[in-house]
Amino acid sequence: MPIIKTLPDRLRQMVNLHMRPAWRSIDGAIARGLAGRLAAEDSAAKTAVIFGASDTLADTLGLHKARRLRLPYPDFTLDNLALLTDEYDFVVTDRMLHLSDNLDDAGRETVRILKPGGWFVHVATPLDFSIHGNIDARRFTVGGLRTLFPHSRIETGGTALARWAVGRKNADAPPIEPTLTTRRARYRWYRCRPRPARVGVVTIIKNEAPYLLEWIAHYRVLRFEQITIYDNGSNDASHRILAPLARAGVINVVRWRDRQKKQRKAYNNARRRLLGIVEWCLFIDLDEFLVLDPGFSIDDLLPKEPDVAGIVIPWRFFGSSGLRHRDTGLTIERFLMALARNDRHVKALARLSAVHTMQIHVPKSYDGRLIDLEGNTIPKRSLGLLAKPAGGPARLHHYFSRSWEEFLCKRMRGRGGLQERTRSAHSFDAIGPGTVELRDALRLAPAVKQEIARLREIVGRY
Numbered sequence: 001m002p003i004i005k006t007l008p009d010r011l012r013q014m015v016n017l018h019m020r021p022a023w024r025s026i027d028g029a030i031a032r033g034l035a036g037r038l039a040a041e042d043s044a045a046k047t048a049v050i051f052g053a054s055d056t057l058a059d060t061l062g063l064h065k066a067r068r069l070r071l072p073y074p075d076f077t078l079d080n081l082a083l084l085t086d087e088y089d090f091v092v093t094d095r096m097l098h099l100s101d102n103l104d105d106a107g108r109e110t111v112r113i114l115k116p117g118g119w120f121v122h123v124a125t126p127l128d129f130s131i132h133g134n135i136d137a138r139r140f141t142v143g144g145l146r147t148l149f150p151h152s153r154i155e156t157g158g159t160a161l162a163r164w165a166v167g168r169k170n171a172d173a174p175p176i177e178p179t180l181t182t183r184r185a186r187y188r189w190y191r192c193r194p195r196p197a198r199v200g201v202v203t204i205i206k207n208e209a210p211y212l213l214e215w216i217a218h219y220r221v222l223r224f225e226q227i228t229i230y231d232n233g234s235n236d237a238s239h240r241i242l243a244p245l246a247r248a249g250v251i252n253v254v255r256w257r258d259r260q261k262k263q264r265k266a267y268n269n270a271r272r273r274l275l276g277i278v279e280w281c282l283f284i285d286l287d288e289f290l291v292l293d294p295g296f297s298i299d300d301l302l303p304k305e306p307d308v309a310g311i312v313i314p315w316r317f318f319g320s321s322g323l324r325h326r327d328t329g330l331t332i333e334r335f336l337m338a339l340a341r342n343d344r345h346v347k348a349l350a351r352l353s354a355v356h357t358m359q360i361h362v363p364k365s366y367d368g369r370l371i372d373l374e375g376n377t378i379p380k381r382s383l384g385l386l387a388k389p390a391g392g393p394a395r396l397h398h399y400f401s402r403s404w405e406e407f408l409c410k411r412m413r414g415r416g417g418l419q420e421r422t423r424s425a426h427s428f429d430a431i432g433p434g435t436v437e438l439r440d441a442l443r444l445a446p447a448v449k450q451e452i453a454r455l456r457e458i459v460g461r462y
Contacts, residue, residue, distance in 0.1 A: 029159045030123060036062040037166060038090065038119055047325075048090035049113065051078060057094040057123060066090060070328060074240035074459065075210045079105035080179045082210060082236065082409040083113045083326070091120040098128040101186075103139050105179045107148035112176035114169045120149070123164045140165075150176070180207055180412045185233040190253035191246040192273070197225035199298055199349075200278040202270040204230040204256065204263050207413045208286050209237040214330055215286050216251060217451035221444055222290060222298055226278050230256040230266040244459045267358040275352050282349045283358060287400060288315075289332060291441045293393040301349065301373070301394055309354035309366040312346035312378055314390045315398045319434030323403040330448060331399050332441040337434025338397075342389040346372070347396055359383060397441055401428050 039062025046066040050058050052073045066089065076082070078093065079100035091110050100106035110120050124140050139145075145154050145165050151173035155166045194200075201224045205212070212229075219227055229251055231238060246253040254273075256266050267283050274281060280302060282290065290313065292298070303311055317339045327334055348362040348370065356365035361384025363370070370378040373392020401407045407428050 025159075026125065026162045029162050030057070030164070031060055033157045034060055034121065034123075034164060034166070037121070038062050041089070041119060042066055043089075046089035047087075048092055049081075049083070049088050051076070051091070051093040052096045054092050054094040054096065057121065058090075058092045061092065061121060063090060063092070069325070072328060073099060074237045075213065075328070077101070077106075077237040077240070079103070079109055080183065080236045081109045081113055082180065082207070082406070084405050084408065085112050085175055085178065086115050087325075087405075088113050089115055089118050091118075093121070094123045095125060095128055097122045097124050097140070102183075103148060105183065108150060108176055109179060111149055111152055111167075111169050111173065112178065116169055116171045116173055118169045120152075120167050120169075121164060123158075123162060125162050178412065180236065180409065183235040185235040186239075188231065188239045188243065188255055190231065190239075190243060190255055191249075192228070192252040192254050193249070194226050194228065194252050194274055194277045195249075197278045199224050199280045199282075199302075200226035200228060200274060201282045201284065202228045202230070202267065202274075203284055203286050204232050204266045205234060205238065205286050206232040207234050207236045207238065207409070209234070209241060210326075210328070211286055211331065212238060212241045213452045213455050214332075214448060215289070216245070217448045217455060218289055218332075218444065220250075220451050221447045222292070224282070224298065226252065226274070228252040228254070228270055228274065230254045230270070232256045232262055232266070241459055244461070245455065248458050248461075250455065250458060263360055264358065267360070271352055271355060271358055278352060280349055281352055282313075282347070283360075284347050284396065287331075287398060287402075288347065289397045289399070289441060291395055291397050291444075293440075294443070296393045303371060307368040308351065308371055309368040310348045310350035310363055310370045312348050312362060312370055312372050312384070312386075312390070313394050313396050314373075314386075314392070315343040315345045315347070316341075316395045316438070317343055317431055317434075318397055318399045318438075319431045320401050320403055320407070320428070322433040324405060326403050326405045330445055331402065332397070332448070333445055335399055335402060335434075336437050336439055336442075338436055338438040339431070340435050342391065342395055343398070344386045344389050346378075346384055346386060346390065348384075361385075397438075401431050404428065 042063050042065045044065045048063050048066045048068050050068045050070045077100055079102045097106055140163060145156055149167050151170045152167040158164050201219050216227055242253045245251045318335045319337050321335050321337045350363050354367045355363045372390045373394055
């Protein structure tokens with residue numbers, strides 16, 4: 001999609017991407033006030049959470065040895081961090097605090113993820129708060145900061161052009177509950193105007209902002225022409241990605257209320273919405289990535305027989321690769337260890353005109369027959385579970401657990417197919433780290449990264 005940068009686009013992008021002019025007075029004030037401030041605490045055994053474009057500030061603070069976990073915006077926002085509690089040594093942000101929807105949540109989340117005795121540094125300018133009127137600039141004063149960061153000792157400094165807060169979490173600070181579990185989701189309006197397409201994909205999400213751009217880019221690279229996402233009451237930064245992409249016509253998004261059998265009802269709502277518009281539709285989760293054998297395309301998978309209502313594609317479970325912490329690289333690059341063979345569970349690429357009712361995995365009521373990738377007819381009573389694992393030129397890489405940290409965040413949001421249920425921690429161990437290396441998704445990585453860059457530019461424009 002071409003991106004034309006008109007003057008209004010450029011002005012809007014400067015506001016949305018929060019690009020600070022290279023003013024020597026601001027940089028000089030920060031350097032004089034904060035140079036080497038955390039150098040004595042720096043260690044290769046420690047980890048610093050670097051939010052947004054804050055690497056320069058981390059360098060100024062003297063953090064040269066600590067491992068850096070760089071969290072991009074808007075995949076992550078300070079007021080809703082999908083990270084472990086009491087786990088990290090530093091949090092560093094340069095002009096990011098004002099991008100929060102709620103400053104109190106941002107303060108609590110900053111302290112929550114730090115180990116007792118961990119340090120945080122926030123730098124802001126009055127201009128940031130002036131542009132973004134949803135945040136009261138008086139909160140970033142000495143008096144306001146005392147209540148913003150609980151269980152912490154805080155020092156403040158700066159000039160009229162730049163202010164900062166340096167704090168340390170108390171050694172006896174009690175655990176703080178993540179906002180992922182406490183914050184009420186706000187009403188969001190999204191654009192949904194599907195266009196005629198041969199192949200589309202539908203998913204339902206909740207609190208999966210860190211994975212949205214990769215998943216959308218993956219299916220655009222595979223030439224899925226319509227991508228429809230149901231937002232099931234996300235309270236994280238998902239709307240900051242979904243809304244701009246929907247306004248640009250890249251995806252369709254539907255706000256979906258939390259209810260009984262919410263995933264099944266969302267799929268059937270999508271079937272009705274897309275009927276007569278999209279011919280074939282894949283119904284999957286956001287942790288499922290379709291991978292085709294070399295030389296195959298999505299068109300090659302579509303059955304030629306008119307009586308086929310859908311083709312089922314097997315899962316291939318991927319484990320944690322032994323990782324405890326999240327990272328922000330591609331899922332398909334970070335997790336290469338899978339179980340030894342395909343699973344018996346399958347998901348359906350369905351011909352919408354032949355389907356009457358969708359289950360979570362496959363159609364429940366349909367005209368004609370379902371087949372596997374080898375052309376065998378699937379019994380109607382199977383409901384997405386085959387008698388034995390199927391082969392063929394495609395599979396759904398199911399990144400069920402990812403790292404331990406990411407799995408715990410997944411548990412917090414509950415399960416889409418069941419009401420008020422969470423996955424057992426034992427399910428993480430059941431998959432384990434994986435037993436065989438499977439690298440067939442890696443050939444898609446360069447194209448996916450290019451597409452992510454294009455999507456980020458669209459998000460910045462809108």
